Amino acid sequence: MNPLRNRHRGSANSVLGRRHLNTTSHSEEHSGFTLIELLVVIAIIAILAGLILPALAGAKRRAATTQCLSQLRQFGLAGGLYANDHADFIPPNLDGENIPLGETWVQGWLGLPGPDCTNTLYLKQSLLAPYVQNTALWKCPSAQDVTLGPFRMPRVRTLSLNAFMGSSVRSPAAETYRRMSDLIQLSPTEALTFIEERPETINDGAFSLQWDFKESQPSGWMVRDKPGHLHNRSGNIAFGDGHVETHRWINLGVPSVPRNDFEAPNDPDVLWLQRHATWRAPEAIRN
């Protein structure tokens, strides 16, 4: 045997051996993440989650607003169909508890969480039931369930009808509208009909505003029924021509407002609601 070849082979073996050892040691060094690498990965995931989660929440909120608008549009259309079938009359609308059906369009006193909050029977008996047959459309998708005794149950209604619409009350202080054709000074495109109410304060089927409201006396402005605010401090509203809008409240969109009537001097939301709910003769606005 050539000693040179042996030497060479021995040398080659030892080199290979070293390479093998080196390779093994190299892979052992990188067999897992180092702590720094792990922290970097976690930080990146946290940053991505921070970017994506608010976007997902925003998308979910917008989807709920769109669904709610679509539901309210059904009521805008239903009001028009009802008038078509009833000699142009707007559904009768009277505020108060225990008003007979026929004097008002939907019964049920929701008030503080009680059995009427979760009873779909009133909706099925409503004068608009022939035009809105799915009772799920009466509730804002963003409204939370209520606790009744040991049970958690879904609310069934979160909308009402502008109290100046379908009202039999006659007053020099403000116009009321029995027929769709009464909408002249207050045009159908700006006349508020169905409106989302705050789930925690909604009671009857009428959305009531201050009757003796005077634009020239902002110190005496009041809030009675409270509009819905569940869509990013905004609520959905249907108008006399059937179109729907999401309206953002400036002051009434806050998470909590007084449950009872309260004074709201110079409140722009009160002014907007009053101007879209009824028309007042100039002397009624001034005096």
Ligand SMILES: [Zn+2]
């Ligand atoms: Zn809604």
